[in-house]
Amino acid sequence: MTAVAPLRWGVIAPTAAIARLAVLPALAASPSAAVVAVGSRSADAPAGRAQAGVGPEVRWYRSYEAVLADDEVEAVYVPLPNSLHRPWVEAALGAGKHVLCEKPLALTASDAAAMAAAAEAAGRVLLEAYMTPHHPRSQAIAAASREVGPARFARTAFTGRMDRPGNHRWDPAMGGGALADLGIYCLAPVLSFAGGEPEWVAAREVPGTDPAAGRDPHAVAVDVSFAGLLGFAGGLLASFECSFDAAERQVLELVGADAAVSCERAHTPGPEDTSYRWRHSDGRVEERQGGGGELYRLMVEQFAEVVAGREEPLHPLADTLAVARTLDRSREAAADGSGLSRATP
Ligand SMILES: NC(=O)c1ccc[n+]([C@@H]2O[C@H](COP(=O)([O-])OP(=O)(O)OC[C@H]3O[C@@H](n4cnc5c(N)ncnc54)[C@H](OP(=O)(O)O)[C@@H]3O)[C@@H](O)[C@H]2O)c1
Structure with a gap:
């Protein structure tokens, strides 16, 4: 060879x-x-x-x-x-x-x-460089989510404390804010579960300023917390939360008419994060194995395979664009007094 x-x-x-x-x-x-x-x-x-x-x-x-x-x-x-x-x-x-x-x-x-x-x-x-889909458990959850029956609910969150005063994440001119930083982790698995983009988006944000700015009245705010609700064709409702100012949570729950899947540390799983929960329609919960791995290494190795033409990307640009459009619509909804965005673009 x-x-x-x-x-x-x-x-x-x-x-x-x-x-x-x-x-x-x-x-x-x-x-x-x-x-x-x-x-x-x-x-x-x-x-x-x-x-x-x-x-x-x-x-x-x-x-x-x-x-x-x-x-x-x-x-x-x-x-x-x-x-x-x-x-x-x-x-x-x-x-x-x-x-x-x-x-x-x-x-x-x-x-x-x-x-x-x-x-x-x-x-x-x-x-x-969205690494989460490269983890074997993420792939097992995505596959399992196609067996839960008609999609009903999705619940995702990535929250934590952003203790880096002066960091670019606090600067709106540098593309800061909790939604920009954490939104992809919440939205990408939801769009994948839904099989498309939402029909409507509702959202609200809580503004906050860089702790390094102290009481500076001219400090420009970013969204320090952001929450949204997405409605999809077929009746799926999905909620998501991103924050720089809340206890650490990485939530992913995908609920169908017949079963539900969920896991801990959904967005930055380590090699040891191998299992996820399968909830039967009668409420019984089963722990299932999905596998583990070094997700950044898997990501760079897949990039080389894509460059060589031997593999299709696990997170193709089409998915990047779908998430980016949903992020835009979420921002638009939060900026609008009604909290609602326009319909499907
Ligand atoms: N995939 C993930 O798990 C993950 C995790 C964290 C962050 N990220 C992403 O990675 C990117 C970088 O985030 P980070 O937290 O790693 O950044 P960081 O530690 O703040 O470093 C950013 C680097 O950018 C360079 N830079 C150029 N112009 C700059 C400017 N005007 N202000 C500040 N830095 C400037 C600096 O390098 P030099 O001075 O050496 O040129 C700096 O070291 C972001 O897009 C973030 O969303 C991804």
């Missing part, structure tokens, strides 16, 4: 928390990946390498442009604040690179559609 050459990665902002803590370790652990270059605006090589766990074999640049200009780089991972996703994704595609970009891919559905069109025009793979 011929050995397959690893995909050669460039990482812009290896200093990002998600890069340091999850994706760089996943790339290092994957035989299908080789990180060849990284670029940071702020960190010099010795300190930056130590901070990001990047060895001397990886070229360390002091700009993102230099990573994109590196001919050896085939694919770029983008873990920037949300408002910087579109310009840097388009720059990377323009430089002929495949791109794995952090969630949310874009601030709006129209930005996401423009980025998808840029990838199509460049003939390069662009995917959103």
Whole structure:
């Protein structure tokens, strides 16, 4: 059997928390990946390498442009604040690179559609780094949810305390807010369960400002908590909650006329999160096994397979766009005094 050459990665902002803590370790652990270059605006090589766990074999640049200009780089991972996703994704595609970009891919559905069109025009793979569907238990739950009978209810939540004063998540200009940060985790499994986008969306938000701003009267608020209700054809009703200011909860419950599935730590499952609950129509609850795995590693390995044309993406751009449109409609509903968005776009 011929050995397959690893995909050669460039990482812009290896200093990002998600890069340091999850994706760089996943790339290092994957035989299908080789990180060849990284670029940071702020960190010099010795300190930056130590901070990001990047060895001397990886070229360390002091700009993102230099990573994109590196001919050896085939694919770029983008873990920037949300408002910087579109310009840097388009720059990377323009430089002929495949791109794995952090969630949310874009601030709006129209930005996401423009980025998808840029990838199509460049003939390069662009995917959103939404890792949850790569976990074997998530796939088992998705399969089980197709056996619960006609879809009736879905209940999802991703809440927790965001204790990072001064972080881009508190800045509306950088695409901050709880819905932008956490909404995909709640909406993607619901749209998958529903098999499409909602007919109507109702939503409310609670504004809040960066704790670092103290009592600054000019501090601009983001949605610190956000809740919505979605109505789908066929009668499915789905509620979701996102928050930076509530106890940690990762809820997923998909309810059909005949059975229901649910689990703990639904959105960031670890290798040990293998089981989920199957609730029978008479209320009896059974614990079922769905399997475990390293979800960031599974995600980067699947990206390499998609680039090689050997696999279809588990989270394709069509799903990214459907979630982005539902996020737009949720924001629109919360901004409208009635709390309701327009009907299906
Ligand atoms: N999939 C997941 O599980 C997951 C988890 C967390 C976050 N994320 C996503 O990953 C992205 C990054 O989040 P994070 O919390 O990891 O970010 P972070 O720790 O705040 O780091 C962001 C990096 O972006 C660079 N940057 C460039 N311009 C910047 C600016 N104006 N302000 C701040 N940073 C700037 C900086 O790198 P240099 O200074 O080195 O250039 C910085 O280290 C977001 O889109 C977020 O939604 C995903």
